Amino acid sequence: MKVCSAAGCDVGMDVDLQELTIVHYPDPCLRKVCEPITRFDDDLAAFAARMIELMHAGKGVGLAAPQVGILKRLFVMNATGEEGDDCVFVNPEIHDMRGNKEAEEGCLSIPEVYVQVRRALRCRIVGQNLAGEPVEVDLEELPARICQHETDHLNGVLILDRMGPGDRIKVRKRLRELEAAYKSRGSR
Ligand code: CO
Numbered sequence: 210m211k212v213c214s215a216a217g218c219d220v221g222m223d224v225d226l227q228e229l230t231i232v233h234y235p236d237p238c239l240r241k242v243c244e245p246i247t248r249f250d251d252d253l254a255a256f257a258a259r260m261i262e263l264m265h266a267g268k269g270v271g272l273a274a275p276q277v278g279i280l281k282r283l284f285v286m287n288a289t290g291e292e293g294d295d296c297v298f299v300n301p302e303i304h305d306m307r308g309n310k311e312a313e314e315g316c317l318s319i320p321e322v323y324v325q326v327r328r329a330l331r332c333r334i335v336g337q338n339l340a341g342e343p344v345e346v347d348l349e350e351l352p353a354r355i356c357q358h359e360t361d362h363l364n365g366v367l368i369l370d371r372m373g374p375g376d377r378i379k380v381r382k383r384l385r386e387l388e389a390a391y392k393s394r395g396s397r
Contacts, residue, residue: 224256224279226255226256226259227259229259229263229277229278229279230263230277231263231267231272231276231277231317231318232276232277232278232318233318233319233320233387233390233391234318234319234322234367234369234384234387234388234391235387235388235391236278236318236391238275238276238278238280239275239276239318239362239365239367240365241275241280241365242363242364242365243273243274243275243280243281243282243363243364243365244280244281244282245281245282245300246281246282246283246299246300246337249299249337249339249340249341253283253299253339254339256274256279256283257283257285257297257339259277260272260274260277260283260284260285260297261285261287261295261297263277264285264286264287264317265287265290267317269317270286270287270288270290270351270355271284271285271286271287271355271356271358271359272284272285272286272317272359273359273360273362273363274363275362275363275365276317276318276362282299282300282301282363283297283298283299283300283363284297284298284301284359284360284362284363285297285298286298286352286355286356286359288351288352288355297338297339298334298336298337298338298344298356298359299336299337299338299339299341300336300337301334301335301336301356301359301360301363302334302335302336302360303329303332303333303334303335303356303357303360304332304333304334304335305331305332305333305347306329306331306332306357307329307330307331307332308329308330308331309327309328309329309330310327310328310330310354311325311326311327311328312325312326312328312354313325313326314326314354314358314368315368316358316367316368318367319367319368319369319384319387320387321383322368322369322380322383322384324368324369324371324372324373324376324379324380325372325373325376326354326358326368326371326372327371328353328354328357328358328371329353329357330349330350330353331347331348331349331353332347332348332349332353332356332357333345333346333347333348334346334348334356334360369384
């Protein structure tokens with residue numbers, strides 16, 4: 210199943226949650242600007258729960274909907290790996306970015322690629338929770354970094370767009386491998 214092909218698909222429509230898997234670079238889903246979520250229902254909650262499951266299975270600290278082929282503005286994160294620290298953000302926006310810091314980042318959609326990315330040290334995330342209620346949180350350090358990384362995903366932006374020239378050379382071979390793997394899988 211190629212979920213992305215239904216570009217206007219809504220979460221819960223024709224989507225078998227168990228069939229969702231993490232798509233890898235250069236899947237075109239990763240380059241789309243995602244649509245806002247307008248329906249806050251049980252389907253959305255079930256989708257978010259599946260995203261959390263996939264994030265933990267991949268040993269990641271964050272996962273955005275387009276990474277599983279759903280072009281909607283939602284991401285999940287867990288900065289500590291502890292069960293109680295799972296968070297879901299719907300229709301998130303990053304505001305009040307302050308300070309900056311460079312640190313290594315990876316991405317579940319670009320396996321075995323780790324690059325230095327400069328991001329704001331502190332920011333505020335403004336969005337909604339699964340009930341559609343407004344949420345506003347001030348973040349710093351790792352949680353701030355994760356929120357910026359995941360919000361980038363919702364706009365089709367990857368760490369590959371934010372890395373420096375040295376990293377660009379370093380990861381070139383691995384990106385070619387991922388491109389070849391994607392091609393050989395056909396549609397996915
Ligand atoms: Co990522």
